[in-house]
Amino acid sequence: MKTKIYFLALLSILFIASCDKDFLNTVPNTSINEKDAFTTPKQFLAHVNDMYSQLQNPNYYGGRYIVFNEQRADEFGQNDGNAATGSAVWNQNVATTNEYINDVWAAAYRAINSANILLSQLEKTTVISDSLKKLYSGEAKFVRALCYLNLVQTYARPYTVDKSSPGVPLRLIAITSSGFNDLARSSVEEVYIQMIKDLDEAETLLPISQSSSYYNTIRARKASAIALKSRVYLNIARYDKVIEECSKIVSSVAPFTYSNGSTSLALESNLSQVFTGSYTGSESIFSIAFANSTTETPPSQFSLAFNYAVQPIIFMAKGGILKDSVFLNSDDARSKLTGVSKSGGHKILQKFIITTAPFRDYVPVMRYAEVLLNYSEALARNGNTLLSVEILNAIRHRSNSKYQFPSEATSSSDALINTILNERRIELLGEGLRLQDLQRLGKNLPAKTGSIGTAPEVPVTAKNYIWPIPSGELSTNKLCTPN
Numbered sequence: 001m002k003t004k005i006y007f008l009a010l011l012s013i014l015f016i017a018s019c020d021k022d023f024l025n026t027v028p029n030t031s032i033n034e035k036d037a038f039t040t041p042k043q044f045l046a047h048v049n050d051m052y053s054q055l056q057n058p059n060y061y062g063g064r065y066i067v068f069n070e071q072r073a074d075e076f077g078q079n080d081g082n083a084a085t086g087s088a089v090w091n092q093n094v095a096t097t098n099e100y101i102n103d104v105w106a107a108a109y110r111a112i113n114s115a116n117i118l119l120s121q122l123e124k125t126t127v128i129s130d131s132l133k134k135l136y137s138g139e140a141k142f143v144r145a146l147c148y149l150n151l152v153q154t155y156a157r158p159y160t161v162d163k164s165s166p167g168v169p170l171r172l173i174a175i176t177s178s179g180f181n182d183l184a185r186s187s188v189e190e191v192y193i194q195m196i197k198d199l200d201e202a203e204t205l206l207p208i209s210q211s212s213s214y215y216n217t218i219r220a221r222k223a224s225a226i227a228l229k230s231r232v233y234l235n236i237a238r239y240d241k242v243i244e245e246c247s248k249i250v251s252s253v254a255p256f257t258y259s260n261g262s263t264s265l266a267l268e269s270n271l272s273q274v275f276t277g278s279y280t281g282s283e284s285i286f287s288i289a290f291a292n293s294t295t296e297t298p299p300s301q302f303s304l305a306f307n308y309a310v311q312p313i314i315f316m317a318k319g320g321i322l323k324d325s326v327f328l329n330s331d332d333a334r335s336k337l338t339g340v341s342k343s344g345g346h347k348i349l350q351k352f353i354i355t356t357a358p359f360r361d362y363v364p365v366m367r368y369a370e371v372l373l374n375y376s377e378a379l380a381r382n383g384n385t386l387l388s389v390e391i392l393n394a395i396r397h398r399s400n401s402k403y404q405f406p407s408e409a410t411s412s413s414d415a416l417i418n419t420i421l422n423e424r425r426i427e428l429l430g431e432g433l434r435l436q437d438l439q440r441l442g443k444n445l446p447a448k449t450g451s452i453g454t455a456p457e458v459p460v461t462a463k464n465y466i467w468p469i470p471s472g473e474l475s476t477n478k479l480c481t482p483n
Contacts, residue, residue: 138205
């Protein structure tokens, strides 16, 4: 692959001159000179549009990044041996030159550079109000933190395994011309410190609510920064900080909700509403929308519905969470999010339900259910087992109001933690978080079986436990070292 692509990833972001009335329906246009790109409020909003649109990249939250995480973990088998469907990813055998290895890296750094450009322009502009400066700065810091979390989880050793090991290049300065590629990798710990700094500042800068339920879903608000911090702290085993963050947006007693101004967060009473409803309900903290524009719809083969259900590239593994009684018990609503493929008789995930092109399911990045599970686990690890169990029950009872965990599942701290971890596997299945859980807990990536054969277990110490630094970055950044 030509190195030009990676210069684009780090050096160039299109400055958008106009903005469609629908926030993410940006109109393709040519680039303009930097000094003319931020002269009106409309142009600033257009760049905010562009920053969020980077997350829609087909190799990123357009679908493939989430599928890659699930392919690398243990809940899904591989149904296709074609390299174009990620068979090498599933087999834990990707090379530094692999297209996907390079594309995910490039997509994340494009979004980071878009955020950096916006931040640099906000520091010196006088054409927008102070309130808009605060809003856009908070959104840029949120997007930058999200992307760095994805990068450091994908291309670096887990914090809990070796926080002093090389992370990724920490680019915090806008790059708008060539000649600024060379930057050494910061340590894993340094990358996490920057993420937390960005999210602390984003929490202060962001409003409690955006202007509508739609924008509350697709743009960052105060709760978005708090929720993402709870994920970050969970990944570095700072359970006290997970509790501190979650308690800001979770009530201290059942039914465990949050309300402030026009923002309300709660589990949807009907699980199907999370994936088949308006996508903008009380459970969505931050999602990637694909709305009604063909320009922002991911190509079919990249979408989650296509990969999981329409022409299943990955199907639910018999040895994974599929064997849990939840998926054998029709009393639990989550069992209805699975089905059987038309060919092969494979058990498939049907959370993402738009089954004909164009595939415009919203992609959930963070749900309130995840926040509650983060909170429950942190409480259990810090000794507050009573509240932890109550929150765990709230998750389970939303799907099966009659269910009671057996006493041995919650009778000790260790048993309770294991039960919570299992509930995460059930509740967040297919949303790209299983790999994160395996790695933050320092667990080997288990062996798995698919139609194309068996993928071996990967020890924590193995080189392929993480993805290699992409060849594109190594060829254009003389200071970046390989894994």
